Amino acid sequence: MSKAVEIVEVAPRDGFQPIGPWIPTETKAAFLRRLAAAGLRRIEIGSFVSPTAVPQLRDTADLLEVAARLPGLRPQVLVPTARRAREAVQAGARFLVYVLSASEAHNQSNVRRSVAESVEDYARLLDALPGDVELRINLATAFDCPFDGRMAVGPVLELVRRLVAMRPDVEICLCDTTGRATPDHVAQLCAAAAACCPQVANWAYHAHDTYGLGLATTYAAYQEGVRVFDAAAGGLGGCPFAPGATGNVATEDVVWMFERMGTDTGVSLEALLPVAQDAAALPGASAGGRARQALGPCAAAEERITSLEKSAR
Amino acid sequence: MSKAVEIVEVAPRDGFQPIGPWIPTETKAAFLRRLAAAGLRRIEIGSFVSPTAVPQLRDTADLLEVAARLPGLRPQVLVPTARRAREAVQAGARFLVYVLSASEAHNQSNVRRSVAESVEDYARLLDALPGDVELRINLATAFDCPFDGRMAVGPVLELVRRLVAMRPDVEICLCDTTGRATPDHVAQLCAAAAACCPQVANWAYHAHDTYGLGLATTYAAYQEGVRVFDAAAGGLGGCPFAPGATGNVATEDVVWMFERMGTDTGVSLEALLPVAQDAAALPGASAGGRARQALGPCAAAEERITSLEKSAR
Numbered sequence: 001m002s003k004a005v006e007i008v009e010v011a012p013r014d015g016f017q018p019i020g021p022w023i024p025t026e027t028k029a030a031f032l033r034r035l036a037a038a039g040l041r042r043i044e045i046g047s048f049v050s051p052t053a054v055p056q057l058r059d060t061a062d063l064l065e066v067a068a069r070l071p072g073l074r075p076q077v078l079v080p081t082a083r084r085a086r087e088a089v090q091a092g093a094r095f096l097v098y099v100l101s102a103s104e105a106h107n108q109s110n111v112r113r114s115v116a117e118s119v120e121d122y123a124r125l126l127d128a129l130p131g132d133v134e135l136r137i138n139l140a141t142a143f144d145c146p147f148d149g150r151m152a153v154g155p156v157l158e159l160v161r162r163l164v165a166m167r168p169d170v171e172i173c174l175c176d177t178t179g180r181a182t183p184d185h186v187a188q189l190c191a192a193a194a195a196c197c198p199q200v201a202n203w204a205y206h207a208h209d210t211y212g213l214g215l216a217t218t219y220a221a222y223q224e225g226v227r228v229f230d231a232a233a234g235g236l237g238g239c240p241f242a243p244g245a246t247g248n249v250a251t252e253d254v255v256w257m258f259e260r261m262g263t264d265t266g267v268s269l270e271a272l273l274p275v276a277q278d279a280a281a282l283p284g285a286s287a288g289g290r291a292r293q294a295l296g297p298c299a300a301a302e303e304r305i306t307s308l309e310k311s312a313r
Numbered sequence: 314m315s316k317a318v319e320i321v322e323v324a325p326r327d328g329f330q331p332i333g334p335w336i337p338t339e340t341k342a343a344f345l346r347r348l349a350a351a352g353l354r355r356i357e358i359g360s361f362v363s364p365t366a367v368p369q370l371r372d373t374a375d376l377l378e379v380a381a382r383l384p385g386l387r388p389q390v391l392v393p394t395a396r397r398a399r400e401a402v403q404a405g406a407r408f409l410v411y412v413l414s415a416s417e418a419h420n421q422s423n424v425r426r427s428v429a430e431s432v433e434d435y436a437r438l439l440d441a442l443p444g445d446v447e448l449r450i451n452l453a454t455a456f457d458c459p460f461d462g463r464m465a466v467g468p469v470l471e472l473v474r475r476l477v478a479m480r481p482d483v484e485i486c487l488c489d490t491t492g493r494a495t496p497d498h499v500a501q502l503c504a505a506a507a508a509c510c511p512q513v514a515n516w517a518y519h520a521h522d523t524y525g526l527g528l529a530t531t532y533a534a535y536q537e538g539v540r541v542f543d544a545a546a547g548g549l550g551g552c553p554f555a556p557g558a559t560g561n562v563a564t565e566d567v568v569w570m571f572e573r574m575g576t577d578t579g580v581s582l583e584a585l586l587p588v589a590q591d592a593a594a595l596p597g598a599s600a601g602g603r604a605r606q607a608l609g610p611c612a613a614a615e616e617r618i619t620s621l622e623k624s625a626r
Contacts, residue, residue, distance in 0.1 A: 179607070182574045183532045212566040212603035216529040219496045253525040261495045290525035294492070
């Protein structure tokens with residue numbers, strides 16, 4: 001198995017989504033360009049959802065056009081229904097992320113339907129999907145639900161099995177929506193899912209850092225063979241329909257960890273840090289992560305002082 | 314092997330040490346009382362070091378008297394030399410933490426002597442140690458040094474082997490002084506140390522959260538059988554002689570993780586949170602950690618709203 005990982009930058013979707021003040025489309029476009037230039041080849045650039053529910057992402061179609069002009073970038077967009085998937089494809093999307101929740105309560109809160117209805121709608125989405133469109137499933141609340149608490153592994157696996165049976169060559173992302181998953185739980189579900197659905201080529205993991213466990217669970221998933229990881233520059237994030245779920249794990253923290261481990265991410269931390277800094281400084285943003293501060297301008301000065309002091313000894 | 318872990322609260326030493334404004338002894342004593350009441354039975358209450366170098370900890374002898382009146386508490390104090398160990402024992406200390414660094418440059422910077430001199434002095438300490446005094450070795454920069462960078466596992470193991478040979482029944486704490494250790498590195502050294510020195514009854518691990526890896530490495534050490542973990546309430550911390558090394562992993566984050574995993578810590582998170590909040594709010598303190606915010610008063614209100622909304626559906 002390859003050691004390298006792919007990081008999916010989700011700040012433009014999961015990170016911008018809860019920000020109240022409007023971020024101009026040109027500002028978002030500049031973030032896409034800079035994130036891509038830092039080496040992030042896959043970016044979740046937005047979603048096709050109700051503009052009333054998530055007004056911040058209502059310009060996703062425009063951003064698809066921006067992303068199409070960035071060579072090598074694979075932009076993905078989130079869709080909650082087959083109808084929104086059609087809309088996204090018509091707008092030029094070639095990588096869809098279909099979101100449903102493992103828990104009934106969160107699925108109702110997030111997409112206003114039962115899990116069974118989401119699964120039926122997924123079948124409709126598959127029927128209508130053009131052959132050149134890539135697909136991922138985001139399984140929200142795979143570990144913990146803000147309403148129902150800890151999710152038992154068995155029923156979640158059953159749902160995964162059912163979705164995989166409908167179409168095997170889909171990336172499956174197990175999402176810790178609340179940030180309450182522990183590393184042992186993540187390891188358990190990732191291992192069980194890979195064992196029960198060996199036909200799945202790509203497993204992904206989506207961490208929130210609400211309780212500081214973002215890197216611990218990301219590492220646990222990596223140990224079980226997951227190689228695709230969601231993260232948001234500046235540690236932005238949070239689900240507006242999952243109270244207390246603030247902050248995706250910061251991309252710069254994830255890149256720092258993997259690169260220190262000798263695991264290639266393809267991302268330049270040097271190029272990413274100023275982008276993450278600007279993301280964290282967006283009006284209305286709630287930022288997180290540690291590496292940004294530890295590796296910031298003062299840290300560089302401190303390192304230099306340390307080095308000079310050492311030569312002076 | 315027991316699943317339960319012991320958390321050593323180090324805020325009163327590692328956390329208070331870099332704080333400039335004087336914390337009155339009575340304030341420190343109140344922290345000890347409240348930390349002990351929250352279930353922290355082992356607290357590093359201070360150090361016997363030069364009061365010029367670390368003025369904040371010059372009242373450690375007074376705090377030993379305070380700690381002696383707290384039933385069930387095992388206070389430990391840090392000492393860098395055999396001479397300071399004698400001073401500590403004379404002041405009533407019954408649990409010493411002898412600190413030396415794996416790296417020459419950090420040992421010079423921290424205790425102004427070579428590693429070989431620290432080892433020789435450790436022999437003197439052992440010769441003079443009363444039989445009723447417990448002992449731990451804090452091996453600083455066991456993974457990474459602010460001056461020398463990443464530490465190779467081999468020479469660190471050699472040093473551990475040498476120290477263990479001098480006296481086997483000592484707790485050994487592998488310290489990530491800079492917070493730059495990755496979970497795979499921590500797992501590797503912990504596993505190798507346990508394998509090469511099976512006579513060591515207690516291995517401990519000391520994490521800094523500078524780059525957000527505090528819980529990831531703590532979990533990695535736990536997976537390798539370590540059961541004693543240092544942490545600081547409020548995520549306070551930092552070594553004044555290790556530039557950029559801010560913030561021990563927060564005790565509340567560590568307790569949250571282990572308790573969520575079903576691993577007993579003996580600590581009441583509910584009792585700990587307000588103490589951690591007050592520690593983080595100390596003038597001059599640099600705080601860290603995530604659980605404090607995630608579980609704070611607003612989080613409780615949000616949980617309540619979620620629950621009410623659920624019943625209203």
